[in-house]
Amino acid sequence: MALTFDVVVLGAGAAGMMAAIEAGRRGRRVLLIDHAAKAGEKIRISGGGRCNFTNTGIEASRFLGANPRFALSALKRFSQWDFIERINRAGIAWHEKTLGQLFCDGSAKQIVDWLLAELRDSGVELWLGCEPGEISRDSQGFRITTNRGLQSCESLILATGGKSIPKMGATGYGYKIARDFGLAVTETRPALVPLTFAEQELDWIRPLAGVALPVRIAAGKTRFDEAMLFTHRGLSGPAVLQISSYWREGEAVSVDLLPGGDPAGMLKAFKKQNGAAGIGTALASFLPERLAKHLAQRLGPVRPLAELSGEELERIGAGLRDWRLMPVGSEGYRTAEVTLGGVDTDGLDAKTLQAKAVPGLFVVGELVDITGWLGGYNFQWAWSSGWAAGQVA
Numbered sequence: 377m378a379l380t381f382d383v384v385v386l387g388a389g390a391a392g393m394m395a396a397i398e399a400g401r402r403g404r405r406v407l408l409i410d411h412a413a414k415a416g417e418k419i420r421i422s423g424g425g426r427c428n429f430t431n432t433g434i435e436a437s438r439f440l441g442a443n444p445r446f447a448l449s450a451l452k453r454f455s456q457w458d459f460i461e462r463i464n465r466a467g468i469a470w471h472e473k474t475l476g477q478l479f480c481d482g483s484a485k486q487i488v489d490w491l492l493a494e495l496r497d498s499g500v501e502l503w504l505g506c507e508p509g510e511i512s513r514d515s516q517g518f519r520i521t522t523n524r525g526l527q528s529c530e531s532l533i534l535a536t537g538g539k540s541i542p543k544m545g546a547t548g549y550g551y552k553i554a555r556d557f558g559l560a561v562t563e564t565r566p567a568l569v570p571l572t573f574a575e576q577e578l579d580w581i582r583p584l585a586g587v588a589l590p591v592r593i594a595a596g597k598t599r600f601d602e603a604m605l606f607t608h609r610g611l612s613g614p615a616v617l618q619i620s621s622y623w624r625e626g627e628a629v630s631v632d633l634l635p636g637g638d639p640a641g642m643l644k645a646f647k648k649q650n651g652a653a654g655i656g657t658a659l660a661s662f663l664p665e666r667l668a669k670h671l672a673q674r675l676g677p678v679r680p681l682a683e684l685s686g687e688e689l690e691r692i693g694a695g696l697r698d699w700r701l702m703p704v705g706s707e708g709y710r711t712a713e714v715t716l717g718g719v720d721t722d723g724l725d726a727k728t729l730q731a732k733a734v735p736g737l738f739v740v741g742e743l744v745d746i747t748g749w750l751g752g753y754n755f756q757w758a759w760s761s762g763w764a765a766g767q768v769a
């Protein structure tokens with residue numbers, strides 16, 4: 377029986393669309409399938425609606441996985457600069473926000489619309505609302521059952537993403553198919569996710585919901601200098617999302633509320649100038665006022681600074697530089713931006729993302745055991761890995 381397509385791509389997210397465009401450009405007959413009603417939904421909602429589409433500082437140390445260096449081949453062959461060039465050619469205006477993070481000036485929908493136009497120009501067939509099921513392989517290629525009939529192809533690209541945000545169509549389907557073909561899948565867990573706390577710590581955190589400040593947060597040897605946000609459920613903000621990828625159950629995180637500062641010195645200087653003031657007033661000179669007041673309440677009955685010894689101020693300062701917290705977990709896949717872990721890179725060719733033991737099978741994007749930091753790294757991995765598979769599939 378003749379094959380219905382040369383290439384079938386499962387998952388019309390960032391990685392799947394890029395792979396389909398590239399394969400289509402090579403003249404391959406490509407079918408791109410997604411069970412969602414729209415393509416690229418995560419792109420649309422990403423970066424607060426402006427899509428942080430890449431980062432200028434791409435390097436292996438900003439990726440996690442059993443072997444982060446695996447990602448380098450694809451990231452170098454189709455780099456952030458290559459993606460920026462395409463965005464420029466498409467006339468999509470962008471700006472650098474901070475830390476090398478590039479965002480659209482306008483809506484993230486511009487990127488989705490541009491990718492959809494590229495799919496059309498490359499002759500890719502896009503089937504939305506199409507549910508793939510069982511997949512088998514014979515000497516000719518792959519056979520995929522779908523609710524729109526049996527499809528067959530020479531090359532199959534798995535691009536169904538991770539488990540984060542099930543409400544948006546995330547499933548464990550790609551992991552299952554990979555396993556069915558004998559590929560190993562490393563342990564998966566939610567990452568770039570707010571951390572949650574036991575009631576005792578929450579009692580402390582909850583009244584501060586909405587307060588944000590720059591901090592240095594550390595788990596083990598990893599640390600980030602970014603903003604932290606207190607919420608009704610725990611701690612969030614870029615600093616906490618970043619550290620969540622490294623934190624493990626049973627570990628404490630340490631928060632420095634005045635990174636690089638000398639709070640004890642500042643309190644002593646304040647005391648010299650205004651000994652009659654309370655500690656809350658002194659703390660509010662360098663911390664957000666609500667946080668300062670809250671901390672002051674925790675330190676006991678109000679006493680003028682003049683009554684606090686140098687030693688006491690040292691102790692308070694040290695506490696601000698190393699606030700130890702014991703998260704009990706995270707908000708999970710419901711709000712996680714990405715999934716840590718995935719298809720084991722040992723079984724994949726780094727240059728093409730093809731399964732070493734299953735010629736014609738490719739795995740790209742978040743489904744692979746490669747996870748980036750917050751800040752455009754995950755999209756760049758999706759573009760680069762999708763591009764690499766699209767060159768040969």
Ligand code: FDA
Nearest residue numbers: 387389390391411422423428536537549741742752754755
């Ligand atoms: P992605 O998840 O995008 O696509 C997978 C596709 O497969 C989906 O369209 C899904 O419907 C489909 N699918 C799943 N199961 C299927 C099945 N059984 N059958 C058929 N189709 C199936 N990253 C970044 O770099 N910058 C940013 O600004 C952000 N912001 C951000 C915000 C939020 C709220 C989230 C949740 C995530 C981000 N990310 C991000 C992460 C980024 O969205 C993510 O890394 C990429 O979308 C991964 O691209 P993929 O194409 O691999 O998967």
